[in-house]
Amino acid sequence: xxxxxxxxxxxxxxxxxxxxxxxxxxxxxxxxxxxxxxxxxxxxxxxxxxxxxxxxxxxxxxxxxxxxxxxxxxxxxxxxxxxxxxxxxxxxxxxxxxxxxxxxxxxxxxxxxxxxxxxxxxxxxxxxxxxxxxxxxxxxxxxxxxxxxxxxxxxxxxxxxxxxxxxxxxxxxxxxxxxxxxxxxxxxxxxxxxxxxxxxxxxxxxxxxxxxxxxxxxxxxxxxxxxxxxxxxxxxxxxxxxxxxxxxxxxxxxxxxxxxxxxxxxxxxxxxxxxxxxxxxxxxxxxxxxxxxxxxxxxxxxxxxxxxxxxxxxxxxxxxxxxxxxxxxxxxxxxxxxxxxxxxxxxxxxxxxxxxxxxxxxxxxxxxxxxxxxxxxxxxxxxxxxxxxxxxx
Numbered sequence: 001x002x003x004x005x006x007x008x009x010x011x012x013x014x015x016x017x018x019x020x021x022x023x024x025x026x027x028x029x030x031x032x033x034x035x036x037x038x039x040x041x042x043x044x045x046x047x048x049x050x051x052x053x054x055x056x057x058x059x060x061x062x063x064x065x066x067x068x069x070x071x072x073x074x075x076x077x078x079x080x081x082x083x084x085x086x087x088x089x090x091x092x093x094x095x096x097x098x099x100x101x102x103x104x105x106x107x108x109x110x111x112x113x114x115x116x117x118x119x120x121x122x123x124x125x126x127x128x129x130x131x132x133x134x135x136x137x138x139x140x141x142x143x144x145x146x147x148x149x150x151x152x153x154x155x156x157x158x159x160x161x162x163x164x165x166x167x168x169x170x171x172x173x174x175x176x177x178x179x180x181x182x183x184x185x186x187x188x189x190x191x192x193x194x195x196x197x198x199x200x201x202x203x204x205x206x207x208x209x210x211x212x213x214x215x216x217x218x219x220x221x222x223x224x225x226x227x228x229x230x231x232x233x234x235x236x237x238x239x240x241x242x243x244x245x246x247x248x249x250x251x252x253x254x255x256x257x258x259x260x261x262x263x264x265x266x267x268x269x270x271x272x273x274x275x276x277x278x279x280x281x282x283x284x285x286x287x288x289x290x291x292x293x294x295x296x297x298x299x300x301x302x303x304x305x306x307x308x309x310x311x312x313x314x315x316x317x318x319x320x321x322x323x324x325x326x327x328x329x330x331x332x333x334x335x336x337x338x339x340x341x342x343x344x345x346x347x348x349x350x351x352x353x354x355x356x357x358x359x360x361x362x363x364x365x366x367x368x369x370x371x372x373x374x375x376x377x378x379x380x381x382x383x384x385x386x387x388x389x390x391x392x393x
Contacts, residue, residue: 009386018107018377019164019315022071042099047393049092067309083135091274103217103275106318110172110377113145114154126152146173163353164315169378176373179215192259196332211334216322218276220255231282231303238312252278279306300349315352325373329361
């Protein structure tokens with residue numbers, strides 16, 4: 001018997017989906033003890049990603065030290081009627097021993113269909129388009145992915161450009177059906193307080209107007225000017241301002257309580273850092289994106305920045321885009337106030353560029369119902385093989 005610890009090899013696929021990256025597994029890839037929810041599964045996935053890392057770099061794992069790249073996905077065949085695969089997402093904290101299973105990753109949703117087809121979980125036509133019906137297990141919602149196929153394989157390369165991603169790839173169209181989160185996602189109603197705009201009295205910040213919405217993920221929208229922001233701030237300007245980040249987290253945590261997602265602000269900060277997300281919106285203006293490209297005010301309908309895991313996102317979360325589409329389609333929200341009217345399709349500016357999204361909304365019994373939110377992303381396999389972890393993870 002070796003006197004040194006050994007490593008075990010676990011089948012895995014490393015994928016980019018939208019502006020995020022994550023390690024993808026099927027349940028059968030994982031050790032038996034990690035195939036079910038619990039400490040063993042979380043411990044394994046933390047080790048895969050390289051967390052917790054007090055240095056904040058995740059050097060000894062597959063993570064890349066940002067919320068966009070510290071992610072885990074587990075895909076299996078679905079037994080749910082009308083669905084092909086179940087998609088479970090885990091947001092891995094960088095410096096804490098925590099995997100947050102409370103929400104979805106809309107960006108990695110674009111990689112679910114390609115992964116399922118490539119790994120043989122579902123059949124797909126050799127040519128044309130594969131329609132993959134996805135059950136998002138974190139929030140209990142159905143998503144339809146339209147995956148291009150050629151010669152029996154998923155088309156990964158193409159000319160579709162996505163701001164925040166360096167190279168073009170093949171377009172994957174996504175339909176988020178009935179995107180208001182249900183009980184599994186927390187909060188139940190699209191507007192958990194019953195109001196399109198709430199006033200929150202946040203200690204240390206004061207009175208804040210916010211739209212609290214369950215769409216894609218539970219999301220909070222505030223006016224940029226409420227925190228003396230213009231809406232076109234860069235990552236460095238926001239993430240380098242500790243007091244500003246503290247204010248954002250205070251608002252997020254207290255809004256989580258108002259949404260019924262946490263019993264206290266302390267619980268929201270300590271146990272639920274992934275959701276709800278918080279975003280700030282502003283009217284269009286000229287600005288320069290992180291790549292140096294110029295965006296004119298005339299090119300967008302509004303500007304939105306979103307925070308993820310306590311930091312400003314480098315582009316836009318996929319679920320944030322869904323929430324923007326939904327909140328823009330319903331009269332009376334903070335976003336429609338910025339827009340001047342409700343719109344079924346909007347183009348918004350984010351840190352890395354612009355994005356067009358749409359939602360279908362209708363009024364039913366005095367309430368607004370959104371049946372579908374639509375956006376496009378791209379996905380690509382970066383590595384397919386095994387990931388190595390210590391036998392005693």
